[in-house]
Amino acid sequence: MATIISTTEKDKAPARLTVEQLAKRFNCSVEGVYILTKKRLVKPLGNPPPNGTKYYARSYVERLEEDEAWLARMSDALVQYKRKKNHGDSEAGL
Secondary structure: OOOOOOHHHHHHOOOEEOHHHHHHHHOOOHHHHHHHHHOOOOOOOOOOOOOOOOOEEHHHHHHHHOOHHHHHHHHHHHHHHHHHHHOOOOOOOO
16 A cells, blocks of 8 residues: 655655655565665666665656556565565575
8 A cells, every 4th residue: 555645745755765765655664675676676876886875766766656567566576575584495585
């Protein structure tokens, strides 16, 4: 279920979102954002190093929030990761 954000809240949102802000927008954990990034379902701005701070474009995120097919892929990726992690698979993701 997508979070409904009013127009005034959207205007206050920064152009670059942090991992924490993105997790809140997608209603998932910070770990979930890292999984989505690794699976290339979301793309950070620029070319950050693996251990560097990652930012995501607000306009890009807004387009993704409106795409039902993408939301289904996102949900499937998170469920698949959790399933592998809970069953003790060594290749769970991260």
